Amino acid sequence: MQNPSDRALPPALLAELEQIFGERLSCADAIRRQHGHSETHFSGYLPGAVVFPRDSGEIIRLVQLCGTHAMPIVPFGAGTSVEGNAVPVRGGISVDLSRMNAILAVRPNDFDCTVQPGVRRLQLNEHLRDQGLFFPIDPGADATIGGMASTRASGTNAVRYGTMQDNVLALRVVTGDGEEIVTSRRARKSAAGYDLTRLYVGSEGTLGVITEITLRLRGIPEAIAAAVCGFATLEGAVATVVQTIQLGIPIARVELLDDMQMRAVNRWSKLSYPEVTTLFFEFHGSEKGVAEQSELVGELAKANGGGAFTWALRTEERSALWKARHDAFYAAVGLRPGAVGWATDVCVPIGRLAECIAQTKIDLTTASIPATILGHVGDGNFHVIFVIDPHKPDEFAEAQRLNDRLVERALRMDGTSTGEHGIGLGKIDWLARELPGAVEVMRHIKRALDPKNIFNPGKIFRDD
Amino acid sequence: MQNPSDRALPPALLAELEQIFGERLSCADAIRRQHGHSETHFSGYLPGAVVFPRDSGEIIRLVQLCGTHAMPIVPFGAGTSVEGNAVPVRGGISVDLSRMNAILAVRPNDFDCTVQPGVRRLQLNEHLRDQGLFFPIDPGADATIGGMASTRASGTNAVRYGTMQDNVLALRVVTGDGEEIVTSRRARKSAAGYDLTRLYVGSEGTLGVITEITLRLRGIPEAIAAAVCGFATLEGAVATVVQTIQLGIPIARVELLDDMQMRAVNRWSKLSYPEVTTLFFEFHGSEKGVAEQSELVGELAKANGGGAFTWALRTEERSALWKARHDAFYAAVGLRPGAVGWATDVCVPIGRLAECIAQTKIDLTTASIPATILGHVGDGNFHVIFVIDPHKPDEFAEAQRLNDRLVERALRMDGTSTGEHGIGLGKIDWLARELPGAVEVMRHIKRALDPKNIFNPGKIFRDD
Numbered sequence: 001m002q003n004p005s006d007r008a009l010p011p012a013l014l015a016e017l018e019q020i021f022g023e024r025l026s027c028a029d030a031i032r033r034q035h036g037h038s039e040t041h042f043s044g045y046l047p048g049a050v051v052f053p054r055d056s057g058e059i060i061r062l063v064q065l066c067g068t069h070a071m072p073i074v075p076f077g078a079g080t081s082v083e084g085n086a087v088p089v090r091g092g093i094s095v096d097l098s099r100m101n102a103i104l105a106v107r108p109n110d111f112d113c114t115v116q117p118g119v120r121r122l123q124l125n126e127h128l129r130d131q132g133l134f135f136p137i138d139p140g141a142d143a144t145i146g147g148m149a150s151t152r153a154s155g156t157n158a159v160r161y162g163t164m165q166d167n168v169l170a171l172r173v174v175t176g177d178g179e180e181i182v183t184s185r186r187a188r189k190s191a192a193g194y195d196l197t198r199l200y201v202g203s204e205g206t207l208g209v210i211t212e213i214t215l216r217l218r219g220i221p222e223a224i225a226a227a228v229c230g231f232a233t234l235e236g237a238v239a240t241v242v243q244t245i246q247l248g249i250p251i252a253r254v255e256l257l258d259d260m261q262m263r264a265v266n267r268w269s270k271l272s273y274p275e276v277t278t279l280f281f282e283f284h285g286s287e288k289g290v291a292e293q294s295e296l297v298g299e300l301a302k303a304n305g306g307g308a309f310t311w312a313l314r315t316e317e318r319s320a321l322w323k324a325r326h327d328a329f330y331a332a333v334g335l336r337p338g339a340v341g342w343a344t345d346v347c348v349p350i351g352r353l354a355e356c357i358a359q360t361k362i363d364l365t366t367a368s369i370p371a372t373i374l375g376h377v378g379d380g381n382f383h384v385i386f387v388i389d390p391h392k393p394d395e396f397a398e399a400q401r402l403n404d405r406l407v408e409r410a411l412r413m414d415g416t417s418t419g420e421h422g423i424g425l426g427k428i429d430w431l432a433r434e435l436p437g438a439v440e441v442m443r444h445i446k447r448a449l450d451p452k453n454i455f456n457p458g459k460i461f462r463d464d
Numbered sequence: 465m466q467n468p469s470d471r472a473l474p475p476a477l478l479a480e481l482e483q484i485f486g487e488r489l490s491c492a493d494a495i496r497r498q499h500g501h502s503e504t505h506f507s508g509y510l511p512g513a514v515v516f517p518r519d520s521g522e523i524i525r526l527v528q529l530c531g532t533h534a535m536p537i538v539p540f541g542a543g544t545s546v547e548g549n550a551v552p553v554r555g556g557i558s559v560d561l562s563r564m565n566a567i568l569a570v571r572p573n574d575f576d577c578t579v580q581p582g583v584r585r586l587q588l589n590e591h592l593r594d595q596g597l598f599f600p601i602d603p604g605a606d607a608t609i610g611g612m613a614s615t616r617a618s619g620t621n622a623v624r625y626g627t628m629q630d631n632v633l634a635l636r637v638v639t640g641d642g643e644e645i646v647t648s649r650r651a652r653k654s655a656a657g658y659d660l661t662r663l664y665v666g667s668e669g670t671l672g673v674i675t676e677i678t679l680r681l682r683g684i685p686e687a688i689a690a691a692v693c694g695f696a697t698l699e700g701a702v703a704t705v706v707q708t709i710q711l712g713i714p715i716a717r718v719e720l721l722d723d724m725q726m727r728a729v730n731r732w733s734k735l736s737y738p739e740v741t742t743l744f745f746e747f748h749g750s751e752k753g754v755a756e757q758s759e760l761v762g763e764l765a766k767a768n769g770g771g772a773f774t775w776a777l778r779t780e781e782r783s784a785l786w787k788a789r790h791d792a793f794y795a796a797v798g799l800r801p802g803a804v805g806w807a808t809d810v811c812v813p814i815g816r817l818a819e820c821i822a823q824t825k826i827d828l829t830t831a832s833i834p835a836t837i838l839g840h841v842g843d844g845n846f847h848v849i850f851v852i853d854p855h856k857p858d859e860f861a862e863a864q865r866l867n868d869r870l871v872e873r874a875l876r877m878d879g880t881s882t883g884e885h886g887i888g889l890g891k892i893d894w895l896a897r898e899l900p901g902a903v904e905v906m907r908h909i910k911r912a913l914d915p916k917n918i919f920n921p922g923k924i925f926r927d928d
Contacts, residue, residue: 080468109710109815152655163653165662166630181901187811188843188881189627191616193887193895193924198629198662202655219712239826246573246682250714267821292752347651351573377653416654423657431657437645441913442658448912460657 009093017051020061022334024052025100029262035086035094036074041340041390042084042425044406045093047074054099055173056180058464062210064178066093066454072339074207074456077147078120080139082290082343085151085204089458095209097146103413104212104371105129112169112186114214117146124215133217139420146210151422152202154217156325159245160252160284161218161379163420164452167199172212172429176450186214199445205456221284225294226253226318227309228303230276234258235359236305237277238354240351241377249293253282257327258361261332261372263383268331269324273287279306279377280325282318332372332385339387342399345427347381347419355383356413360406367402371394381419424462431460467719469601473557477533480556481515484525488563499540499550499558505804505854506548506889511538511558518563520636520644527673528642528864528919529555538920539669541611544603546807547770547888549615549668553922559673563612567591568676576633576650578678581610587795588679596683600625601662603884604790610823615886616666619874620789623709623842624716624748625682626886632665636676641915650678651785668886669920671913677858685748689758690717690782691773693765694738698722698825700769702818705841707764709814713757718842724795725836726738732795733788743770743841744789746782751804796836798850803851806863808875809891811845811883820877821846824870831866833859845883887924895924 011028017025026032027049036046048071053059066073072092079086088094101118108131122142123448124135125351129421137148139155147153149171154163162166170184173196183196200207231237231399245378256279257265263275264286281297283290298309312321324331333341347355357373364384365428375382383405386399407417432439439461446461456461473481473491489498491513500510512535515861530537536556543550552558554798555768565582572595577583579588579671588599601612603619610745611617613635618627625631634648637660647660664671696702720743721729727739744760747754762773776785788795797805813821821837829849839846848870850863871881871894881894896903903925908915910925 003604057834104607107813107815109706110813112813126637140702152659154653155654158653162630165653165659166626175905177904179901179904181905182899183902185847185875185880185898186813186878187880188876189618189622189629189845189883191618191809191882191884191886192880192891192898193666193903194909195616195629195662195672196660196902196905199909202659204658207658221712222737245685246575248685279848286756288756289753292750293676299770345655346684347653349571349650350652351571351575374685381651381653404501410651411649414650416649416651416656418655419651419653420655422655423516427656434649434656435646437639437643438647440641440643441639441645441660444912445663445909448908 010069013065013071014049017049020058021051024054026050028326033051035096036088038079038081038084038087040082040084041342042087046091047088047090047092047247048118050094050096051241052096052099056174058190059174059209060178060180062093062095063174067178067452070452073209074353074418075150075209076141076313077118077144077148080143081147081151081422081424082143083309083421083426084349085422085424085459089425091457092156095199097144098140108133110186112214113217114212115145119145121145122150128217132220134220136166137164145213145215147211149213149417149430150203150205152422152445154158154376156253156255156376158376159254160250164201165218168197168213168270169216171200171210173200173208173210175208176452176455180211185369202422203218204424204459206446206459207455221392222427222455223287223290224282224284224318225290226280226312226321227283227294228273228278228280228321229306229309230274230278234277235358237279238357240279240304240306241302242350242353247296249296250285251281251293251378252284253280255280256375256377256382257328258373259342260370261328261374264331264335264372265324265328266352268334269326271324280321327372329385330386335370336389338389340390342386342388344384344403344406345418345421346406346415348382348410348413348415352413352415353377353380356409359409360384363402363405367398369398377385379419380396424457428460428462465669473597474533476908477535478513478895480529481546482570482645484522485515488518490661499560500552502548502551503544504546504548505806505870506551509551509553510555511552512555514560516560516563517587520638521560523675524672526557526559527638531642531916535918536918537608537673537918539673541582541608541613542606544605545615545886545888546606547613547886547890549886551889553889561608571597572597573651574621576621576678577681578676579609580676581608582807583609585609585612592603592681596637596684598684599679600682601628602796609677609679610625611672613665613677614667614669616884618840618884620717620719622840623718624714626710628665629662631680632661633680634678635661635664635674637664637672637674640916640919644675657707664732668888668923670910671919687751687754688746688748688782688787689754690744690746690776692737692742692785693757693773695741696739696769699822701743702821703839704765704768704770706745706814708761709842711760713762714749715745715750715757715759715842717744718751719744720765720839720846721792722837724834724836725847727893728795728799728836729788732798735788742783745877764800783838792838793849796851799834800853802853804854806852806907808851808867808870809885810870810875810879811843812874812879814844816877816879817844818843820873823873824848825871827866831862833862836896843883844879851853889923892924892926900903
């Protein structure tokens, strides 16, 4: 792959960009590097320029201009994706949407809101709190709503509230035709033609630029209770989760962290949990409902070798608990000074989860690099975090080998290589193995909607 | 539009079809008429032939053959759709999938199953019952699962369990390339590229032929209770529903039937409910959960002028109640001997529902034709059934005028012309008004995936 930072932008294009964006166009090295960087090891690609649009009119002009010049356009949110999803592998223009961060409307009676793509998750929930509403999708990072829609994000609450797929009601998108379209009205359900909303959600910026998102909201539950429970064995913890799901208990969150991950969390967040496989739970509902759910889950945990629940009932206690969980990636990486992290992302049918995690744990015990297991186990989705010395190519190779084994295991169980991180750069070859015929249909769609291949080229499937 | 029954099939094509299908190819008038008919007024188009495939291999050969001859292929399930979705407006081959009705796998530990497209909804639930599982989507009619996927069906349970969009995990589809693809693995969530599953769900057979469906299943709840409650006013009934949703009570079903519809139901099903606006409720959960939900909803109903709940607790009582609801369309049509029914299908944001229904009711009271109101009000979706004398063109014109006013009203409220029936023939012009830019994107996709326009041509958008 040619390093696109070698490809300077044509002066004519630059002049036109400057006309549109003025001081909101930057070719400064630091800014370009920031937009070529990602949270993980997919880095080292630079955009030719970065623009900071203020409204969709500017994005329309940008798309028309880049169409003429066959110049890549790579939408950029908070830069928190983990498969290199927003890295400009073909150079071109990085479109930083952080200044389009207005909450345009909140409609409490309809339980929805409309936001610009640069709105952050925490910003939105802060804004909603006084109205008794919240937006449940929580990938951990304080991502932008546009980025979360683009990667079909999910996270800790998905077991109860679904993923971005289930919570985006409608989008505005600037398409390859340089038109801004609306994908759906705001009714909660619709059978009005092809479901373009759910086609663009998860398309990782490869089919257009999302300029507005209408989200489904929920009422803040009457009662919320979180708890932590350590287990004698990994198997017992996983069995508790699987039985909880199979009994249909409407648990809001259930996160697994293995012994190694708990050690990392204790160090990083200065906590003193027992360093054994642990489940973090959260229950939402009426007072009675929460009591009933937690009693049932408590019985399951006990029968599977779980200890007593440590409860977090007050808001600050719960926030501390989930902050520790959300920092788990950094905590794992912090196990080795100077290390980098590599997170896997398989998701399997719930009945195969115990087997999949058990086999993976065996692999990790014999590995030459440290690794933790954690995940959104109620969905069948879990991550291994490999903690790698970036100066040792052998360690990358070992992580690669272990990840390959893990994805192959998940595919044999009819699972997926990516539950929530998307394809980006990191899963391109796996997607072709996971859904071989479907990839050809995806390519047909890509060519039809982006005939000049300007939208985030080189992602989801190879274009060279 | 040319009546395609005038277009005989080329003898060479017929000979090749006979090679593939033998006695499972029919050109008999009665069979062709049966596959040109629909439940509603979209009738009078005949396929050139009807085939009854046994497996996807035959469908692959059929698609390749029809590609060569540029011959339309119209998938046909149970013929219960209401917008003419499976009517062969361009003639060609009606593909009756009723013989592909095997339940291929049920995986209780994964809460999913895989079925052929001709499996009927009741057949599936009958099969699942012994395993403590059920498939929640219930459009009333005993439709095929393939048809329900194709039209993105929903119905009475959607308020709790979602629509086909939320409950199809994966599809096998024979595409325009004449290949059979798998759209997704079985994991409960996935970020593996474009969501083709949800693109094909609701595409009404215009992008390929669905040959296999993997469905998400649910455990039969510990407790189920249904109740009927009459209201002093239409407004009071709607307010009860809106408040139930806004409080986040996880009601499983909440159906509204207006006074006129209750009169029809009493006559048709030989019942004696008070002939006032009525809500039919169903509650699912633990014993405690059902008790809590029904108590809360009971309080809301009382505060809004509702009477006492009439409970249906035993399975047979509940079945009788929901059969009466499911027969509501026939009951309405039965109000006038020899009449035909025309069902509207708007869906609006829940905060606008009361206003939308109230304005509609005013329209109907001054109409010259009888009409009832009923619907899945928890989703913001309701139907008006116009009861029309088919020999009086004035009555069709009046229904048309009232439907136009209703759809315009829903669009003004940012709702949709179709909550669950799909576009078919009946909503083509409305779709173009509802989502003007999006329709162009849909056309791009149609051309990319069906370049010869053989899959159910003339549906969703005009092709002439």
